[in-house]
Amino acid sequence: MKKQYVTMTINGREYRFSIGTGYGEVPPSETLSETLRKRLQLTGSKESCSEGACGCCTVLMDNRGVTSCMLLTCECDGKNIVTIEGxxxxxxxxxxxxxxxxxxxxxxxxxxxxxxxxxxxxxxxxxxxxxxxxxxxxxxxxxxxxxxxxxxxxxxxxxxxxxxxxxxxxxxxxxxVVDPIPVRQELFPSPFANGFDNGNTLD
Ligand code: FES
Ligand code: FES
Missing domain, CATH: 1.10.150.120 ([2Fe-2S]-binding domain)
Known part of the structure; x- marks a missing residue:
């Protein structure tokens, strides 16, 4: 079977990934977020929801913001990616x-x-x-x-x-704000309010 490769520019450097399940290869199921964070240690963009809802994993792809958790690396051939590091x-x-x-x-x-x-x-x-x-x-x-x-x-x-x-x-x-909400001292007693000895005991 013919080898499949994807080539991407990431933060100004060109990368070529071999797609496959062998050692060091990028599995077809690997997301762009995983490639950036785990393979290239570009951990600036974060992954939180992993389903396109929170925007934490946003990077630029050809100058457009994309959620990298929702993209497969194998589908990013020829793209220009910029992360926060770049x-x-x-x-x-x-x-x-x-x-x-x-x-x-x-x-x-x-x-x-x-x-x-x-x-x-x-x-x-x-x-x-x-x-x-x-x-x-x-x-x-x-x-x-x-x-x-x-x-x-x-x-x-x-x-x-x-x-x-x-x-x-x-x-x-x-x-x-004319009448700010008072701090309820009985709910949040401070051990420092009257010095360390504020009358509370631990018996
Ligand atoms: S991790 Fe939330 S949108 Fe990607
Ligand atoms: S989630 Fe903490 S600064 Fe936005």
Missing amino acids: LEDPVTGLDPLQQAFIDEYAFQCGYCTPGIIMAAKSLLISNPHPTEEEIKEAMSGNYCRCISQYTVLRAINRVAGNGEDHTAVMHRANDD
Whole structure:
């Protein structure tokens, strides 16, 4: 039987994979996410749902964001793949999106962040100046369990060149909180409230 190969450019380097079930070969059932993460140790993009729902595994394929858990490597012949590891320009440094995410602190645990940045990059390639509504629409397939969406939106708006000072909007929103929810000390007693001895005993 004739050997089958797929050739891909990944982060600027050309790779040739032999498709098959022998040692070192890429099985026909192997996903692009598995090839990137397990075979090439490009572990920046994450796998979470493994069914195309969360966007954590998003990479660029021919400049379009794709969920790499939903693609078979054997079907990616001739494609140009860019992962979060390949986004930084070797000459000019971090991509403006990466810098904006740092500046806006647009993440918490960071698990979703590579996928979110690559989805945002895909949007900005096709539409360098999206409106906020267009950004929300484009990012609707990426979930963040840490609820970093507000800061993510600020970071993408910043790179999109949208004029609104979103930081100011956030501060105004916080200033409007007249009666913040009090912390229920009886539910969350702090051992440090009155020094170490707060009257609680362990008997
Ligand atoms: S892991 Fe691919 S979309 Fe969730
Ligand atoms: S920053 Fe934790 S899941 Fe998004």
